Amino acid sequence: AADFEAKLCKDYHLYRTSASEVYVAPEGGDRAIPAEVVELGYDQRFIIAKQSYLTHPPRNNPYREPDPVVFNYWILDVTVPQTYGPLTEDNFRRKRKELGVPHDLTMKDVDSYRH
Numbered sequence: 001a002a003d004f005e006a007k008l009c010k011d012y013h014l015y016r017t018s019a020s021e022v023y024v025a026p027e028g029g030d031r032a033i034p035a036e037v038v039e040l041g042y043d044q045r046f047i048i049a050k051q052s053y054l055t056h057p058p059r060n061n062p063y064r065e066p067d068p069v070v071f072n073y074w075i076l077d078v079t080v081p082q083t084y085g086p087l088t089e090d091n092f093r094r095k096r097k098e099l100g101v102p103h104d105l106t107m108k109d110v111d112s113y114r115h
Contacts, residue, residue, distance in 0.1 A: 006113040008042045010078045014113050020054060020066060022110055024076065032083050033074045036066050039107035046101050047076040051086065075099060 006014040011027045014037070024033035024040070024047060032047075039050035053070035072086030075095055084095050 002114075004114045006115065008040075008047055009044050010081075012042075012047060012076070012078060014040060014110060016110065016114075020064060024049060026081075032076050032081070033085065037110055038066075038071075040110055040113065041105050041107040043102065043105055045077060045079055046099070046105060047074075047078065048096070048101060048105060048107055049074040049076075049085075050107055075101060 003018065004016050008014055008024065012024055012032065013027060014022070014024055016022045020036045022037045023031045023035045024037060025031045033049045033051065036052045036054055037049045038052045041048045051072045051074060052066035052068075053072060054064035055067055071089070073089060073092035074083065074085030074087065075092070076083045077099060084099075085092075087095060
């Protein structure tokens, strides 16, 4: 799949710069949600993301493999801005409720944001 950039909300973007380098960052800023983001949802206040855990590479190999069964979850409140994560799925559900992230805000595959 080709590299791309997609505008989300405020000045945040989804960036895909390689197969495993998929992350969220403000324009010209540091990563708010690090690689590898595999699913994402957003509205005008929140960005929620599912992140595949990247294993540490073996020596002499800079490529980090995504773990197919381990995921972290992230919530970014762009109004503060404040990032919560990495979270387990249970902690993600609790924090989502605590912050008032709308129930109808769902995540979809990051490739669907390619224009």
